Amino acid sequence: LLLFCHNRGVDARGRVYFLVARQIRRMSGSGCHTERGELRIYESLDEVATELADYIAELSEVSVKERGFFAIALSGGSLISLMRKLCEAPYNKTVDWSKWYIFWADERVVAKNHPDSNYKLAKDCLLSKVPLIPSHVYSINDSLSAEEAASEYEFVLRQLVKTRTVGVSEINDCPKFDLILLGMGPDGHVASLFPNHMALEEEDEWVTFITDSPEPPPERLTFTLPVINSASNVAVVVTGISKAATLHLVIDDVGSDSVLPARMVNPGNGSLVWFLDKLAASQLEAFKCTEQEGKSGK
Numbered sequence: 001l002l003l004f005c006h007n008r009g010v011d012a013r014g015r016v017y018f019l020v021a022r023q024i025r026r027m028s029g030s031g032c033h034t035e036r037g038e039l040r041i042y043e044s045l046d047e048v049a050t051e052l053a054d055y056i057a058e059l060s061e062v063s064v065k066e067r068g069f070f071a072i073a074l075s076g077g078s079l080i081s082l083m084r085k086l087c088e089a090p091y092n093k094t095v096d097w098s099k100w101y102i103f104w105a106d107e108r109v110v111a112k113n114h115p116d117s118n119y120k121l122a123k124d125c126l127l128s129k130v131p132l133i134p135s136h137v138y139s140i141n142d143s144l145s146a147e148e149a150a151s152e153y154e155f156v157l158r159q160l161v162k163t164r165t166v167g168v169s170e171i172n173d174c175p176k177f178d179l180i181l182l183g184m185g186p187d188g189h190v191a192s193l194f195p196n197h198m199a200l201e202e203e204d205e206w207v208t209f210i211t212d213s214p215e216p217p218p219e220r221l222t223f224t225l226p227v228i229n230s231a232s233n234v235a236v237v238v239t240g241i242s243k244a245a246t247l248h249l250v251i252d253d254v255g256s257d258s259v260l261p262a263r264m265v266n267p268g269n270g271s272l273v274w275f276l277d278k279l280a281a282s283q284l285e286a287f288k289c290t291e292q293e294g295k296s297g298k
Contacts, residue, residue: 032286036251036263037236037272041281045082045239052237052275053085056179057095059233063178064099071166072179073103073223075191076118079183079237080125082275087129097131101165103157105180105228106191107140109149109209109219116217117142146209146219153221154207167232171269174206174230180223182236187214188246188260190236192222196259200225225264232270236262241279248283 032039042048056072063070074080085091108116119139127137138156141149157175160166167176182190193200194214202208202224211219228234238247248254250262251274265272281287 034251034286035253037234037274039251039274039276039281039284039286041276041278041287043278045277048237048239048275048277049082049085052082052235053088053091055235055273055275056083056086056181057091059179060095060100063232064096067164067167067178068099069101069165070096070099070179071101071103071160071175071177073105073177073181073231074118074122075105075182076108076121077183077185078239079181080118080121082237082239083126083181087126092130095130098133100132101136101138101160102127102132103138103166103177104140104221105182106193106220106222108192108217109140109146109221110142110217112139112142140221146211146221150205150207150209150221154205157206169230169269172226172230174227176270177227177231177233179233179235180228180231182228182234182265184236184238184243184247184250184262185215186242186246188250188262190261190265191228192220193225193261193264195261200259200261200264202226225261228265229267230270231267233273234265234267234270235273235275236265237275238280239277241282243280244283247276247280252285 040051042051060070086095104118107118108114110116112119114120141152144152157166161168161175167178168174169176184190187195189195192210192213194210197210199208199210199222203226205224206227207221208224209219209221213220246260246262250260253263278287
């Protein structure tokens with residue numbers, strides 16, 4: 001194999017070493033399948049970032065081979081900084097960035113250059129550092145009201161579904177993104193779907209808006225649950241001790257007085273993966289069992 005790579009050049013050698021390193025990371029990482037999806041638990045934020053980049057790059061490669069496109073929807077917050085490895089080798093060279101179509105699962109109704117803008121965060125941390133095609137980046141129209149922007153964004157999505165740039169769900173007419181990336185707040189919110197909010201009940205619209213977010217800024221756009229749950233792949237990235245108690249409620253399905261949006265993420269015909277660091281996972285039953293088994297094996 002190495003002789004073959006020598007003849008193919010540096011990129012091929014780098015690809016082999018990348019594949020070997022990926023397998024080593026998988027063997028060392030802690031993962032298990034639950035009713036809430038696959039849990040992947042890592043020692044550090046750097047390991048989460050590396051494995052997340054690997055996961056995204058793999059899905060991109062598969063989607064481009066199968067469909068000719070990779071339609072990915074981003075959220076905001078610390079999730080974007082954990083995508084930083086995609087700007088580095090080998091991903092910045094091996095990923096076919098020209099086939100990426102980028103959307104936002106939620107956005108704040110602010111100017112694109114505003115510090116609260118999810119678009120600005122993604123642009124500064126990732127989009128400006130890789131060779132994407134600018135016309136493939138579908139940001140929210142920041143010159144419109146929240147209601148108008150949501151309506152326009154849904155119209156754009158519907159046109160792209162017609163051309164199959166974005167796939168269509170087999171079980172409803174919703175867009176079928178190749179990957180939707182989400183974070184989770186300490187209150188259990190995902191995208192801009194907050195606990196006990198009426199937006200959780202929206203079943204007809206693909207993109208809705210809220211004007212009363214419990215976190216500033218108050219006006220936001222968000223994918224609805226039917227769109228999130230129609231994706232081929234959903235990844236939820238959760239890190240830090242501040243999320244541990246809520247993650248326990250979500251994953252272990254223990255009682256809660258409120259409706260936790262993260263618990264409602266359930267892609268019916270897709271895959272759900274949770275990328276966690278040890279702090280966020282520290283209260284999970286699966287993590288406790290793994291830790292106990294590790295101590296017993298010593």
